[in-house]
Amino acid sequence: MSARTGPALPQRIHGPAGRAVQDPAGPGAREFPGVDPAWSRVVVAPDAEGTPRRWHLLDTGAGDASGTDGGVRPTLLCVHGNPTWSYLWRRVLEQAPEGWRVVAVDQLGMGWSERPDRPRTLPQRIADLSALTETLGLTGPVAVAVHDWGGPVGLGWALRHRHQLAGLVLTNTAVHQPTTSAPPAVIRLARSPGLLAQVCRRTPLFVRATTALSVPPLPAEVRRAFAAPYATPGRRAAVADFVADIPFEPDHPSRPALDAVAEDLRTLGVVPALMVWGPRDPVFGQRYLDDLLTRLPHADVQRWTGASHLVLEDRPASVPVIWDWLAERVGTAAADGAGRPSGPGVDVPRVPVRVDVSRPGATAVAELGGTGRQVTFGQLAERVEEVAAALADGGVRPGDRVAVLVPPGIDLTTVVYALWRVGAVVVVADAGLGLGRLGAALRSAGPRHVVGIGRALALARATRVPGRRWRVEPGGEELDRLAARGREVGPTVLADLGGPPGDADGAVLFTSGATGPPKGVVYTRDQLGAQVALLRDTFDLAPGQGLVAAFAPFALYGPALGLRSAVPDMDVTAPHTLTAPALADAVAAVGADAVFASPAALRNVVSTADRLTAGQRAALAGPRLVLSAGAPVPVDLLHRVRELLPSAATHTPYGMTEVLPVATLDPTELAPGAASGAGVCVGRPVHGVDVAVAPLDAHGVPADELATTPGTVGEIVVRGPHVKDRYDRLWATQQATALPAGWHRTGDVGRLDGDGRLWVEGRLAHVVLTADGPVPPYPVEDRLRDVPGLADVAVVGVGPAGVQQVVVVVVPVGRGGRRARLTGAPGGPDRLAPPEVRDAVRDRAGVPVAAVLVRDWLPVDVRHASKVDRTALAAWADDVLHSPAGPAGPAALVRRALRPRAPRTRSR
Numbered sequence: 001m002s003a004r005t006g007p008a009l010p011q012r013i014h015g016p017a018g019r020a021v022q023d024p025a026g027p028g029a030r031e032f033p034g035v036d037p038a039w040s041r042v043v044v045a046p047d048a049e050g051t052p053r054r055w056h057l058l059d060t061g062a063g064d065a066s067g068t069d070g071g072v073r074p075t076l077l078c079v080h081g082n083p084t085w086s087y088l089w090r091r092v093l094e095q096a097p098e099g100w101r102v103v104a105v106d107q108l109g110m111g112w113s114e115r116p117d118r119p120r121t122l123p124q125r126i127a128d129l130s131a132l133t134e135t136l137g138l139t140g141p142v143a144v145a146v147h148d149w150g151g152p153v154g155l156g157w158a159l160r161h162r163h164q165l166a167g168l169v170l171t172n173t174a175v176h177q178p179t180t181s182a183p184p185a186v187i188r189l190a191r192s193p194g195l196l197a198q199v200c201r202r203t204p205l206f207v208r209a210t211t212a213l214s215v216p217p218l219p220a221e222v223r224r225a226f227a228a229p230y231a232t233p234g235r236r237a238a239v240a241d242f243v244a245d246i247p248f249e250p251d252h253p254s255r256p257a258l259d260a261v262a263e264d265l266r267t268l269g270v271v272p273a274l275m276v277w278g279p280r281d282p283v284f285g286q287r288y289l290d291d292l293l294t295r296l297p298h299a300d301v302q303r304w305t306g307a308s309h310l311v312l313e314d315r316p317a318s319v320p321v322i323w324d325w326l327a328e329r330v331g332t333a334a335a336d337g338a339g340r341p342s343g344p345g346v347d348v349p350r351v352p353v354r355v356d357v358s359r360p361g362a363t364a365v366a367e368l369g370g371t372g373r374q375v376t377f378g379q380l381a382e383r384v385e386e387v388a389a390a391l392a393d394g395g396v397r398p399g400d401r402v403a404v405l406v407p408p409g410i411d412l413t414t415v416v417y418a419l420w421r422v423g424a425v426v427v428v429a430d431a432g433l434g435l436g437r438l439g440a441a442l443r444s445a446g447p448r449h450v451v452g453i454g455r456a457l458a459l460a461r462a463t464r465v466p467g468r469r470w471r472v473e474p475g476g477e478e479l480d481r482l483a484a485r486g487r488e489v490g491p492t493v494l495a496d497l498g499g500p501p502g503d504a505d506g507a508v509l510f511t512s513g514a515t516g517p518p519k520g521v522v523y524t525r526d527q528l529g530a531q532v533a534l535l536r537d538t539f540d541l542a543p544g545q546g547l548v549a550a551f552a553p554f555a556l557y558g559p560a561l562g563l564r565s566a567v568p569d570m571d572v573t574a575p576h577t578l579t580a581p582a583l584a585d586a587v588a589a590v591g592a593d594a595v596f597a598s599p600a601a602l603r604n605v606v607s608t609a610d611r612l613t614a615g616q617r618a619a620l621a622g623p624r625l626v627l628s629a630g631a632p633v634p635v636d637l638l639h640r641v642r643e644l645l646p647s648a649a650t651h652t653p654y655g656m657t658e659v660l661p662v663a664t665l666d667p668t669e670l671a672p673g674a675a676s677g678a679g680v681c682v683g684r685p686v687h688g689v690d691v692a693v694a695p696l697d698a699h700g701v702p703a704d705e706l707a708t709t710p711g712t713v714g715e716i717v718v719r720g721p722h723v724k725d726r727y728d729r730l731w732a733t734q735q736a737t738a739l740p741a742g743w744h745r746t747g748d749v750g751r752l753d754g755d756g757r758l759w760v761e762g763r764l765a766h767v768v769l770t771a772d773g774p775v776p777p778y779p780v781e782d783r784l785r786d787v788p789g790l791a792d793v794a795v796v797g798v799g800p801a802g803v804q805q806v807v808v809v810v811v812p813v814g815r816g817g818r819r820a821r822l823t824g825a826p827g828g829p830d831r832l833a834p835p836e837v838r839d840a841v842r843d844r845a846g847v848p849v850a851a852v853l854v855r856d857w858l859p860v861d862v863r864h865a866s867k868v869d870r871t872a873l874a875a876w877a878d879d880v881l882h883s884p885a886g887p888a889g890p891a892a893l894v895r896r897a898l899r900p901r902a903p904r905t906r907s908r
Contacts, residue, residue, distance in 0.1 A: 107120075429518065583595070654758065659724060662685060690719040
């Protein structure tokens with residue numbers, strides 16, 4: 001067969017219904033942004049019926065004399081959808097690594113390929129593509145990348161050529177319409193008989209609408225490039241044909257072929273697969289990603305929050321992710337990175353995530369806040385079995401993701417342990433994230449079921465969270481009915497499910513979103529068990545003890561450890577609402593030995609201590625341990641906590657959603673002045689956990705190699721048996737944070753000292769990148785906490801990275817604290833610290849300080865109400881300094897220009 005570049009353009013001949021027959025193939029002399037003209041070629045290959053057709057390709061192998069790869073090197077075959085063309089894959093070709101060939105086709109009737117005189121159906125298109133690749137001689141390993149309705153075509157080709165199939169890359173596509181939802185409204189509208197020809201063929205509306213979906217908007221020249229092959233009704237005929245060929249109806253001619261592709265995908269379980277997704281796509285949104293994952297459950301996923309239909313356009317970073325994934329999963333040097341080393345020679349204990357029934361008559365969970373309900377371990381275990389049987393009978397299966405939106409207490413504990421009993425994956429997101437981010441987080445996890453109270457289910461519907469709804473009101477009849485149903489069906493339904501393996505997913509937990517959108521963190525059942533065991537062993541927790549958890553998720557671990565558990569009477573989405581009387585009542589209810597609360601919660605406990613009765617004060621003398629985590633905890637606050645709980649040690653375990661605990665310490669036992677200007681000491685790593693740092697260079701970039709040399713400042717890197725399995729549907733993020741394999745890069749900056757203790761100096765994202773090198777914020781803040789008259793202080797960077805200036809934001813005593821409202825204009829003299837404060841700050845900071853600004857409060861995260869939102873604070877400081885009335889604004893510059901200059905003196 002022949003192949004040529006830049007062909008002569010034959011005269012157009014019009015066929016039936018205005019279709020363009022023998023239309024010119026190839027773009028001719030046209031050039032498009034991002035496309036190397038050397039890639040463009042026209043190949044003659046037979047179609048499904050054997051008729052020779054002219055195909056236009058973008059092909060990095062176009063310069064080969066033969067036009068074939070000889071079976072030597074791997075090929076990435078890229079198949080576009082409707083109404084795009086091979087231009088969609090231009091960045092993939094541009095970034096192709098050495099040794100790979102990329103072939104991006106224009107499907108027949110589309111792009112710059114030949115316009116047949118009849119519509120092509122799905123089975124024809126699959127056969128057309130097979131004939132083309134045979135002509136191209138693609139006999140070596142082939143990975144297939146698809147988009148939109150190129151998905152069924154490319155996947156149909158993959159199923160026919162599985163003997164040479166090396167991998168799959170799926171971007172916003174589908175092979176099946178879920179019966180639980182209607183087809184996309186955009187496609188239904190375009191496909192209606194009255195609009196199909198008008199929208200898709202006679203006018204360019206459908207073509208233009210596709211590129212209009214992008215977020216952010218595409219440049220005009222790129223939009224024109226996408227639309228260029230579809231300039232006339234004749235050239236748009238296949239656009240309408242493609243829409244008409246979508247087999248929504250059961251008797252549609254292409255329905256059997258689509259059904260076959262959908263079902264046969266399940267047979268590709270050994271083929272590496274990556275799904276790159278834009279969840280804002282109004283056509284192929286989250287539900288189609290979820291459906292594909294039921295067919296290819298082993299697939300890796302990179303989900304780009306905010307991206308839409310043309311995900312490669314919305315997130316150009318998708319392209320290096322694709323090539324990194326191909327190198328990792330398909331390349332000759334591929335490594336699965338699945339190992340999770342726990343440290344040499346360490347025996348890893350695990351606690352099964354089930355109710356401990358060694359003390360069946362003891363109280364397991366006590367509810368505070370008016371209900372007064374309590375349940376024993378025996379009652380809880382029985383209830384869990386009954387509800388689990390009912391859930392299984394109702395369709396919940398091992399591996400199903402189930403979002404749980406139930407307030408802390410007996411019902412939440414019952415539901416979670418029942419789901420674990422079934423083998424389901426519990427999806428938990430903090431209600432404090434806010435409605436929008438909560439909905440986005442849950443949608444990203446793609447739950448099959450949602451269990452929640454009525455109000456939460458309404459919010460789930462409003463935020464388009466998928467899944468079957470199960471209503472459970474606190475203390476209501478719903479769980480009673482489920483339990484009764486479970487007794488009817490009996491334990492056989494659970495026995496039939498079998499026990500899930502330890503490496504099966506157990507939970508998806510979401511980060512607080514303090515440094516970006518909340519990320520889903522996946523734990524296997526073994527990793528959950530290892531985390532529970534480490535908490536038990538590190539803090540000497542034993543069956544029969546009591547636990548008060550002002551951070552609700554930790555109350556869920558109580559039943560597995562045989563602990564009496566209680567959540568205080570408080571708003572669990574607002575930790576600062578915990579009062580001293582509420583804490584005392586919870587301690588008394590379960591005879592608590594241990595208390596877990598965030599710094600914000602402890603701060604309010606201390607400030608409301610004057611409300612305690614004599615009996616409540618006596619109750620607070622009982623606990624032997626107070627744990628506080630989520631943000632640095634001031635030592636003076638812990639001293640005040642110990643005055644209220646005189647028998648308690650005050651530990652501040654260091655960790656994060658991805659791994660907790662990492663290290664622990666009672667800061668009140670540090671020598672006076674030991675931590676001054678040194679950051680936050682979080683203690684020595686707990687048993688079974690390894691800690692190292694990735695040293696920072698002069699630009700604040702962590703090294704690939706790890707170090708344990710005392711005093712070396714770098715990104716903190718952790719290894720242990722309870723480190724998360726992966727970030728959920730964020731393959732690129734997981735790869736970037738799992739270096740070396742089995743370790744987790746925390747995003748925190750710190751160092752180890754000569755005694756093996758870990759010191760945290762701030763978040764990597766918050767390090768100030770000055771011309772003199774990186775400046776972590778915590779050590780500077782530590783040196784400033786003793787400045788008279790300051791209630792709080794934070795350090796941020798203003799300016800471009802590499803020449804950022806250190807700006808100190810202070811909260812004076814009496815100005816309201818972290819929860820007060822900000823008063824005053826963004827700029828102006830009331831935002832500048834008075835001279836005596838400014839001078840004191842600069843004297844003690846230890847680094848050059850460009851400005852000292854005043855606020856009434858510091859913005860904090862929603863989960864613990866303790867982490868300073870330094871990104872928001874830096875933006876505020878930048879606005880202040882560059883506002884017209886600010887010290888760097890136009891008015892200030894004029895004042896400086898008119899100010900008399902002091903005479904210069906030569907320094908010695």
